[in-house]
Amino acid sequence: MNVRDTLRRLLVRFYARRVGGHLDHASVPKHIGVIMDGNRRWAKAAGSTTVQGHRAGGDKIEEFLGWCSETDVEVVTLWLLSTDNFDRPQDELGPLLGIIENVVSSLAADGRWRVHHVGTLDLLPSGMQSVLKEAEESTAHIDGILVNVAIGYGGRQEIADAVRSMILDAAEKGTSLEELADHVDVELIGKHLYTGDQPDPDLVIRTSGEQRLSGFMLWQTAHSEYYFCEVFWPAFRKVDFLRAMRDYAARHRRYGG
16 A cells, blocks of 8 residues: 555545544434445456455445444345346356355344344245344344345335235235225335334435435335435445435435425
């Protein structure tokens, strides 16, 4: 590392401390959703393989959660694998699934996070299903940040699953379709989402410069604030996180008004 790079790192570290020191913890989002985009483009720019890019993205997660734990964030939803990702070539999908399994196991073993899967479990290999179930069971008692790992997740699929769950629940109780129709409202559907009784995301961060949701938490983000960051996910720094938090704190939330 040359002198210029060393100086740049020191300046970024100093700036991060300055931004963090002025952060109003009373205005911190309680639930942050993260669309972790840019692993492949980061790898290409770095002259690395796609698998190395995904691995670097996985390594960034615990660092990110550490920054969240320094604030008053209570819930973090990480989009690790979408339903569309199953269309990727097998030579990329196979290693990616293995990396995600390792991430989930590492989060569970850390002892600071309560892990919860959101997504369609049936789409996932049996081995990953077991890893997710074990992670949830082994961390259920932990009082730290609730970490939703969105794996095999799609926003439209979640809404379809919620409606299906609502109908099946009514059938089990002997409720007719006519009776169910009379009682269907936003709250009832919301209870059957993957996130159930959790608060909706206050802030959604997407890295890599793309400015779209791509189907992420379509129902829950109706009133969320969005922060789009140009940095690829593996290169996301604490200063980028603090800028997102500062930007959120400066906004006046109108909740659709």
